[in-house]
Amino acid sequence: MENLGSLAVLLAFCLGVYAFLGSLIGGWKNKPYLVASAERSVLAIWFLLTVASAILVTALLTSDFRLAYVAAHSNRAMPTLYKFAAWWGGQEGSLLFWSWLLACYNAVVVLTNRRKHRRIMPYVTAILVATQVFFLILNAFVASPFRVLAVGREVTAVPDGRGLNPLLQYWAMALHPPTLYLGFVGFVVPYAFAMASLITREPGDAWIHTTRRWTLVTWLFQSCGILLGAGWAYAVLGWGGYWAWDPVENASLLPWLTATAFLHSVMMQEKKGMMKVWNMVLVAATFWLCIFGTFLTRSGVVSSVHAFAQSPIGMYFVVFLAIIFAVSVYLILDRLDYLKSEARLESVISRESSFLFNNLILVASCFAVLWGTLFPVISEAFTGEKISVGPPFFNRVNIPIGLFLLFLTGVGPLFAWRRTSLESLKRNFLWPSVAGLSLIAVLVALGVRHFYALVCFGLCLFVAWTIVAEFYKGSRAIRARTGQNWLAAAVELTHRNTRRYGGYIVHMGIVLMFIGFAGAAFNKHATVEVRMGDTFRIGRYDLRVLDLREGDNENYSWQHAVIEVRQDGRPVGTLEPERRFYKASEQPTSEVAIRRRLNEDLYLNYAGLSNEDPSKAVIQAYVFPLVSWIWIGSATLIFGCLICLIPSKTRREYPRTQVVGVVERYAAVEK
Amino acid sequence: MKQYGKFAALIVVIVGTLVWLAAAGINETKTYYKTIEELNQMGEAALGKRLRVAGDVASGSIVRSGREVRFVLVQNDHKLTVIYNGVDPLPDTFRDGAQALADGKLGSDGVFRASRIQAKCASKYEAAPGAKPAATRAGL
Numbered sequence: 001m002e003n004l005g006s007l008a009v010l011l012a013f014c015l016g017v018y019a020f021l022g023s024l025i026g027g028w029k030n031k032p033y034l035v036a037s038a039e040r041s042v043l044a045i046w047f048l049l050t051v052a053s054a055i056l057v058t059a060l061l062t063s064d065f066r067l068a069y070v071a072a073h074s075n076r077a078m079p080t081l082y083k084f085a086a087w088w089g090g091q092e093g094s095l096l097f098w099s100w101l102l103a104c105y106n107a108v109v110v111l112t113n114r115r116k117h118r119r120i121m122p123y124v125t126a127i128l129v130a131t132q133v134f135f136l137i138l139n140a141f142v143a144s145p146f147r148v149l150a151v152g153r154e155v156t157a158v159p160d161g162r163g164l165n166p167l168l169q170y171w172a173m174a175l176h177p178p179t180l181y182l183g184f185v186g187f188v189v190p191y192a193f194a195m196a197s198l199i200t201r202e203p204g205d206a207w208i209h210t211t212r213r214w215t216l217v218t219w220l221f222q223s224c225g226i227l228l229g230a231g232w233a234y235a236v237l238g239w240g241g242y243w244a245w246d247p248v249e250n251a252s253l254l255p256w257l258t259a260t261a262f263l264h265s266v267m268m269q270e271k272k273g274m275m276k277v278w279n280m281v282l283v284a285a286t287f288w289l290c291i292f293g294t295f296l297t298r299s300g301v302v303s304s305v306h307a308f309a310q311s312p313i314g315m316y317f318v319v320f321l322a323i324i325f326a327v328s329v330y331l332i333l334d335r336l337d338y339l340k341s342e343a344r345l346e347s348v349i350s351r352e353s354s355f356l357f358n359n360l361i362l363v364a365s366c367f368a369v370l371w372g373t374l375f376p377v378i379s380e381a382f383t384g385e386k387i388s389v390g391p392p393f394f395n396r397v398n399i400p401i402g403l404f405l406l407f408l409t410g411v412g413p414l415f416a417w418r419r420t421s422l423e424s425l426k427r428n429f430l431w432p433s434v435a436g437l438s439l440i441a442v443l444v445a446l447g448v449r450h451f452y453a454l455v456c457f458g459l460c461l462f463v464a465w466t467i468v469a470e471f472y473k474g475s476r477a478i479r480a481r482t483g484q485n486w487l488a489a490a491v492e493l494t495h496r497n498t499r500r501y502g503g504y505i506v507h508m509g510i511v512l513m514f515i516g517f518a519g520a521a522f523n524k525h526a527t528v529e530v531r532m533g534d535t536f537r538i539g540r541y542d543l544r545v546l547d548l549r550e551g552d553n554e555n556y557s558w559q560h561a562v563i564e565v566r567q568d569g570r571p572v573g574t575l576e577p578e579r580r581f582y583k584a585s586e587q588p589t590s591e592v593a594i595r596r597r598l599n600e601d602l603y604l605n606y607a608g609l610s611n612e613d614p615s616k617a618v619i620q621a622y623v624f625p626l627v628s629w630i631w632i633g634s635a636t637l638i639f640g641c642l643i644c645l646i647p648s649k650t651r652r653e654y655p656r657t658q659v660v661g662v663v664e665r666y667a668a669v670e671k
Numbered sequence: 672m673k674q675y676g677k678f679a680a681l682i683v684v685i686v687g688t689l690v691w692l693a694a695a696g697i698n699e700t701k702t703y704y705k706t707i708e709e710l711n712q713m714g715e716a717a718l719g720k721r722l723r724v725a726g727d728v729a730s731g732s733i734v735r736s737g738r739e740v741r742f743v744l745v746q747n748d749h750k751l752t753v754i755y756n757g758v759d760p761l762p763d764t765f766r767d768g769a770q771a772l773a774d775g776k777l778g779s780d781g782v783f784r785a786s787r788i789q790a791k792c793a794s795k796y797e798a799a800p801g802a803k804p805a806a807t808r809a810g811l
Contacts, residue, residue: 241759345675348678348681353678364685376704387701387703388723390702392699392700393696394696396692397693587763607760610736612735612736
């Protein structure tokens with residue numbers, strides 16, 4: 001079977017090369033049959049990679065330990081879910097997974113554009129397939145998942161595998177890689193359309209209309225992936241944080257920042273025909289950063305707590321990154337005339353200007369994170385000394401950026417296009433500002449002195465108020481006409497313009513997350529050594545260790561502390577933080593116990609028995625205020641993004657695009 | 672053109688602030704990577720600087736007492752005693768023989784006081800080559 005898998009990957013590679021050349025030559029010499037056959041090859045590649053993936057997954061599920069990959073990432077006692085998740089648990093498998101996802105995307109693009117965009121499609125296909133070929137090279141020749149274990153010339157199986165890394169045996173971690181990959185891989189589609197429209201100098205912004213949903217979907221997946229990763233870090237890694245500015249985490253954040261910037265600035269191009277060069281740069285940068293993130297995670301260039309093992313695939317990525325960079329820069333510079341802006345900035349207090357600053361600040365943040373992440377590499381190259389910067393650096397730069405962005409989230413959508421009158425400023429912002437400032441005053445009176453936290457809470461209320469006011473105003477108008485109840489009116493309002501109101505919901509999610517972030521200013525912690533029956537105190541909680549228990553199952557052995565929790569003297573139950581020892585991988589892990597509440601989380605970690613006095617248990621206790629709001633905000637953000645994806649009830653057409661003539665051409669094609 | 676002047680001024684202010692914050696942030700947190708050998712040779716110069724030292728955790732050297740964890744890092748026969756008293760729990764992969772990174776400062780008594788420990792193969796999706804006797808002999 002594994003031979004069939006290897007063969008499928010090899011065939012897919014050959015077809016990929018053919019499809020690339022076919023669509024490129026077909027587009028250039030205008031040969032529709034060649035283009036059609038290239039597009040069919042894309043579908044065939046999808047089929048072949050599905051077969052290869054099915055073979056690998058079957059091997060994982062049936063514990064076929066003749067395969068090196070299966071032996072290294074699975075073991076018999078592992079639950080089926082994690083056996084399946086082992087598909088993306090290691091280098092070779094996850095690269096195949098990447099390839100397969102890319103093939104899925106490519107097939108969907110080809111199928112949905114059979115009758116649309118015929119002039120640019122050959123080049124879109126060529127760019128998609130070029131990316132596919134790159135990953136197929138890795139799958140087929142560098143990191144094949146189908147290698148078998150052998151002694152001499154005999155293929156042999158080991159009795160049991162080493163198992164998936166225990167830290168990855170957690171539900172969010174089973175989902176985190178696929179969602180993040182979906183987000184990373186998906187950005188190739190907007191990139192391909194953008195570059196193809198540059199190549200053919202396609203008039204109008206057709207590529208933007210086609211790729212808007214793609215961009216939103218990939219952004220949604222990126223956000224989900226990052227947030228699942230944060231949730232996993234919080235609940236599994238046992239240090240109580242959700243974000244550590246680790247290079248690998250940063251790698252996933254970088255393209256998200258530029259993609260967010262792009263989602264905003266693309267509106268400028270749609271509605272005003274501005275920032276065309278900038279949008280091209282953002283699309284290219286985002287795609288480049290997606291690949292760069294993959295490279296950073298897998299090459300061991302920067303040391304990280306969770307990187308893949310070092311491997312020789314780094315060089316392949318460097319070459320690919322250089323190619324993307326060169327192609328993008330050449331195309332943009334060569335086609336500058338095609339990207340002329342159709343309007344000018346008129347006022348600092350305008351929608352355009354808020355988009356401009358939103359973009360400036362997001363890109364600045366991206367640059368700061370990139371700089372900090374690569375600082376060891378950069379400093380070694382220039383001074384010969386390897387110097388790293390820690391989380392305080394990232395926080396110092398990104399907290400003010402985050403607060404400024406939060407502010408823009410509140411004011412931007414309410415500024416009018418072109419320029420905003422003083423009257424409208426007063427109408428829209430008087431009460432939100434009063435509310436925000438009053439909240440700050442109240443908090444100061446209550447004894448809160450943390451500057452950033454105060455600003456953050458004030459801004460959160462300010463922004464939330466503006467958003468609710470928008471929904472209120474719109475719903476009231478609908479109610480007045482139809483007499484519906486408030487909820488129905490709000491739903492109707494959202495349905496009429498899903499993009500706008502879905503966007504507001506996303507903004508609301510961001511506000512809720514910022515409330516959670518600000519809570520970090522008030523974290524408490526205590527590490528204690530306690531005997532059975534001892535009581536210790538943290539915040540409002542009295543904790544008493546009742547018992548230590550031990551147990552064993554096929555996958556791991558465990559030991560946990562039973563801790564009675566009293567809040568303000570009132571018993572509220574027990575928590576059982578646990579230590580596990582996974583047998584197959586011989587690795588210990590800690591399973592923290594968390595009591596999640598809206599106002600604060602009580603977070604307990606059982607660090608093991610004291611070396612000096614084995615009758616004592618070492619317990620680390622933390623109180624994390626407001627953390628739950630991050631997860632609530634995440635859910636809100638995802639919900640809002642899904643709303644954005646629903647088509648609006650009333651179709652909106654922008655006068656500018658009609659002038660350019662895109663709409664007519666669309667209509668002609670659709671007939 | 673007056674509008675563009677305003678935009679330019681605002682952008683300069685924003686970017687300037689960020690650069691200033693970044694520069695201050697770098698100076699405040701920069702950490703030098705040193706090998707244990709280099710650290711021993713630095714003598715007085717090493718005191719007070721933020722340093723990051725890598726090495727293997729000597730077998731049997733980990734001693735927990737109260738909030739402190741004391742252990743010995745070994746790298747090419749050079750040894751360094753480390754005391755960890757940071758906030759975060761030690762990573763699960765921190766144990767005898769693990770590769771560890773210690774961030775902290777060297778005390779005048781020659782003991783390294785770490786505020787952060789990273790165990791290098793923590794959540795590494797695959798064991799680093801050579802970190803564990805390979806159970807596989809991949810061939811063909």
